[in-house]
Amino acid sequence: MRVISGSARGRRLESLEGSDVRPTTDKVKESVFNIIQFNIEGRRFLDLFAGSGQMGIEALSRGAKQAVFIDRSSRSVRVIRNNIAAAGVEDRAVVLNTDAGAFLSANAEMFDLAFLDPPYGTGILQEVLPTVADNMNKGGLIICESPLKEELFEKIGNFTLDRNYHYGKIKISVYCVKDECL
Secondary structure (H helix, E strand, O other), rough: OOOOOOOOOOOOOOOOOOOOOOOOOOHHHHHHHHHHHHHHHOOEEEOOOOOHHHHHHHHHHHOHHHHHHHHHHHHHHHHHHHHHHHOOOOHEEEEEEOOOOHHHOOOOOOEEEEEEOOOOOHHHHHHHHHHHHHHHHHHHEEEEEEEOHHHHHEEEEOOEEEEEEEEOOOOEEEEOOOOOOO
């Protein structure tokens, strides 16, 4: 796993091991960043269920002002911190070892971009999506990775499902405020 583009391009990132780990594939990661490429510079990025932190690190490498990494696994948090150091983006990264719902409920700062890739088939995505929408700036984008057949909301708060992209058995869903979509 490597950083695809930007200031940390080509840097190797550590990944988690084990059967409960499912990192975003390079193809999907590249596609997500192609979708949001003109909306990254100077923005705040939320990497919820961060895992290895590769999505937030990619955003920082491409010019995001700040990335906040949330994961409840202490093992993941260690890997995220190692990867942030390897990419040289520590000055713009915040890493929190906490539950996504607890973080979102207590958060006071808004985000411009959010990437959500929770464990599949648990219902967590549907549970946190409304709270994520409450934590977004006007004009923000929410990007979700889920299994192709998983049903997601058409509308969450002011956000509307703009489009879905399919990559094999994976679906990327992009939410935005109507009339402010890409």
